[in-house]
Amino acid sequence: MKRLPVLAFLVWVCALFYVGIFLFVGGFLLVRLEVNRTSTCEDVLLPSSAGSGSDFCHAQPRFRRAVVLIIDALKADFARYDPSNLSPRPYENKLPVLDELVASRPAHGRLFTFQADPPTTTMQRIKGFTTGSLPTFIDVGNNFASSAILEDNLIHQLGQAGKRVVFMGDDTWENLFPKKFHRSLPFPSFNVKDLHTVDNGILQHIYPTMKGDDWDVLIAHFLGVDHCGHRYGPDHPAMADKLTQMNGVIRSVVEHLQNDTLLVVMGDHGMTDTGDHGGESPKETEAALFLYSPSPLFPAPETKADPTVVPQTDLVPTLALLLGVPIPYSSVGQVLLPLFPLPGQAEGQGGGPDRAEALWINVKQVNRFLETYSSMAKDIPPDRLSELQAAFARVSAAYLSALHQGEPASPELIRSMQAYLSSVRDTCRASWARFHPVKMAAGLVLLAGACLLCYVLSELSSAVLAEGGVLRAPLVVGLCVAGCVAVAQLSSQGYVDVHWCLAAAAASSEVLFLWRNCRRSNRSSSSSQKGRVAPPRLLSAALVVLLLRCASLLSDSYVIAEGRAVTFLLCSLGLYVPLRLNWDGLLLPPPAPDSQKPPGALPGLPAWVVRREGAALCLSLCVLVGSLYLSLAMHACREEQGGTCQPSPFLSPLARVQDSRLRNMHYLLSVAALAGWTHLLYRWLRHYGNLNSPGVAVVAARWLLPGAAVLTGLHWAVGSAPEDAFRGLAELIRLAQSALPRAACAVLGLGAALLWLDPLTVFLKHRAPAGPHRAASAPPPPPSYRASIGISPQAELHHLIPQLYQRIRRSLEDGPAEGGAGEDGRPAVEAYGLGTVYSAPLLLFAGLLGLGLLLLHPESMAPAFLLLLLEAAALLHIHAACSTLYSQQGDYSKAFSVPWAPVVLWSLAATQFFHATGHLPTFPSLQWGAAFVGFPDGHTGTLLPATLVTLNTFSAHILFAVACPLLLFWPLVCEVRWNRSGRSGGGEESEDVIMEMRLRENPQQFSSALLQLAVRYLLVSGAQVLASVCAAAVLRRHLMVWQVFAPKLMFEASGFVVGSVCLLLGVTLILRVDMAVSGWFKRLLPDTSR
Amino acid sequence: MNYQLNLFSTYIYVCFSRISSLSMWDTEIRGMASAHAIIASSIFMATILPAILLEKFSVYGSHLVWLYSVAGSVAVVNIAVFWLLGISPPTKRHTLSHKVSKLVRSCLYFLLSCLFFHTVVVLYGAPLLESALETFSLAVLLSTMTTLRCLCMLGPNVQAWIRVFSRDGAMSVWDTSLQITTGCSVLGAWLGAFPIPLDWDRPWQVWPISCTLGSTVGFLTGLLVAPVWIHWHRKQLIYKSK
Structure with missing residues (x-):
């Protein structure tokens, strides 16, 4: 068979898809230019002080020192105190100190709701409230690799002003601000299971530091609350303990405060009811902000006009002016007015600007940033820009004239300055949601072209493979065109845009291939119809279901309810199969030997075979529908689904289950599912005689598979033990937690390697x-x-x-x-085992891979994996029974061609199990716990945890893609079922029963069918990517685009990339087996001729 | 030679039977159209009459009342029409005990079909415990529109049912109309599930209103389409004799 051409075609098609996705994502995901300028003291000279000659930075600031306590994930609800609530939940009423301070000294402290901008991940938030700028979507990807902040920020300004910044806590800061601190005590932050290390580290050092005198600004970032939320959720006794501890911390810090010190207690973001964050629901964005000082902080009593909700960017200018440093260059925040004295009151408040002055400094700084930014990037619309400049001119003229006349600024002026600042902020927010429409359109066209190409290739796979060298010309032309475009760009613009080079290469090779095939098919259709394969059956229904699936990606409601929608479609297509068979009259044996039909025209199956296949079909359908229904119980919930959705109890790790009986039940269920998974695979291999060979692949099946299963079970037992249960064995448990999964992984890896080394099980x-x-x-x-x-x-x-x-x-x-x-x-x-020589290694490989992926999931997800196995088996058997039954109509199985319906079912099943393994296409629902399997103490690098989380997220896609070639083999594997009992016919009939050796006898058809199957699978998944790309492009101004469509696009695209790579892996394994089989026969033949 | 003669005579026979049956066809189609019109009007009556007689009746608000009124009227009219027209399978025995056993079996089949539809609807994702009554009512409605007609036309004979729903299984225009109406009702119920996840907050998005409405509309469409379609394709339709 032609091995290399098959692989080359697949790689080429995948590459076309990748280029399309790359191009679209490059135009769709927003990028904000960073302005690498910094503010200096001269920037903030007030027009009045220009005469008196005093420098802003050297003037007496309002506060000499500040203590910033950042309590990660301190939600606004946590900080509120409601004395009438007599039975508070674990997270309610646990911070009474804030309420006491506000009530007893209203001029000294106030509690606000702190409005974070999405994405609500810690690193983005730290960036936000130190630089004062707005994040863009692309920043989400940087969460693993915290890199230093290059934009002007508060820490830099404090350092410039000679303030000694002491930091302790979350080590993300150390990565963001390397060498910026006077003293720094970072603690590891990545281990979500560790509630106490960071907090206890801070508590050890914070009081001695505060008593000492070598600091001006003290930043302490506590992580316990956030980790507690991730690990247990807010509604857990551990959260009450943590918050009570924080209450004590705030109380004693307040006692240590001196008169010239400002205290800021804040949360960087909130959390959902399950303790996650990252999205933009109110529960995640609403954090708490508490400001307090022993000296009076709020000059005027609280009025109705004062804000209760403070955007997070507003903290930057406020802190800067209170501490007497320039506002960072690219901040778009607005000073928090209630903290500044009214005009004319300033003398009594001991230094610092009054409200009008503060606003004026702020307005000037924002205007300067706007000018710089608009000169660098052209993304702010010009009309909007000129409006803003006109507004600034009006405000500054009014302010300066008021200043010259020596009268205090009027409230109207203050309001107009505030309005100016708000409109700048809104403009920035709107224009940083900016797209590159040409790139998006090009990506869309490329993806559509790739889908079309897949279709053409799947229809003409045999002709294309038979010819040979078809791919050479498109590849050469593609490379040439890319080179030309690069040269042209270099000569005209001076730099090379990779996007356009790739796009040109992909488009030209695509067009050339399609054109040549168009011509060829014209020729061949005029000469003969031989190139056409059997007429596509079930095409209409499969196509309708695929279209419905693609259409559902265009509606946010269906994306939110995707798990159920996919299950519905899968169920519909599955139930349609027997109805259609019955409609064609193939499900039941023909009533009597029909004398009217000319004998011999139809091959016909014996009646009992039809009955048996029909029964097998119905049984498989029951298994399919049953596993679909059960898998609905494994789904997680999106925030948008609200209270109607209950997340599955199988989702939480066993350590979080408090009831010990329930925990034991779950554990037993998981172990049973694990045993079922292993046993079914083992049974299948034994049944087809694949366990007899002395080869290494059989060693993998016989020993390594069960061994890894046992190790996994042990790992779960250790991991699900409650934290404090075995104090004496703590060291041992710790060791086991890292050693067991690593050992299991090593065993699985060894098995897979052995399988690749010698895949024959004959x-x-x-x-x-x-x-x-x-x-x-x-x-x-x-x-x-x-x-x-x-x-x-x-x-x-x-x-x-x-x-x-x-x-x-x-x-x-x-x-x-x-x-x-x-x-x-x-x-x-x-x-x-010769009959299953191809499918056995693939199945074994998928089984090993499945165990490895199961290891990365919470323990209770094992039943979902068993359901996955059952459903895949049911789909395969349905396909096999269908192709046997359809073989009554003609020589359907001869060409090995896999029709569309099973491929669509297979691809939908991958999406369905993405949901049924507890995943959702949203960033907060990523299962970060997967990164700690085998690494309970966290990681040093970022590649390994990212890989683990990716594997965990797309495990369903991976498994179904790897096992996709099984669709080709299964009808042949199931052949034995009806011929075995019918062997009374003798030697004549036994020629039929050669299962997968049929493929070896027809290498041409084998390779073309394999290519066709793989290309069809790519087309079905690629069509879904195309649909979600269309959704993101068409609905880019939709309300839900960043909440629903953009994450869906990212997940769909990454799922496609991971899935296609795994499909290539599966196909490569098949080709490897084919090589080994060839070698085997070569070794055998000299024997026989002796 | 003999074979060709044979073929020729068959051809002549087919032509003659076509010609002779064409007029018969028209009467049959007309009869079916009027029967379908009666059934369709009974659905409208079942919607209008309670609205006049009962206070506070609305299709959405008191949905189950509407549902059972439609199901009841369709059942009664169906049975009456098919009894009057005498389109039922020929029976060999006419004893009373045979009739009673047939009736009992029909009732049992109807109940089983309700349970079957209920199971299928639940497997499609309907809530299992809550609003089980509503789900079961949907199953009853679907059974009335599909199984009851099968029972009326073919009798309690599952094999015949399975046979009817294949490409060349129809043996009369009535069988073809049964295929069309049943397919349309089930398809309507299936399509009715589509608007449920949408966030439009309409009263008809509540389970199972959209599905019952969908199946009713599908059934009406089937009733309307069946005579038209059969009339349109009367040249292509050839029915094997029983």
């Missing part, structure tokens, strides 16, 4: 007439094959395979011990 047994020789090493008597010496090896091969196979069949029935070998002079040789 055991050739030479049998002497005298008695069975158990071992293959025993010297066999020369085997007597029927093949005569005179004919060519090729012809020998043809004779050999059926006879080998006949032996296998007999051994399947009689067991390996007995076989009436020599009596009729037939060859005395048996090849166990």
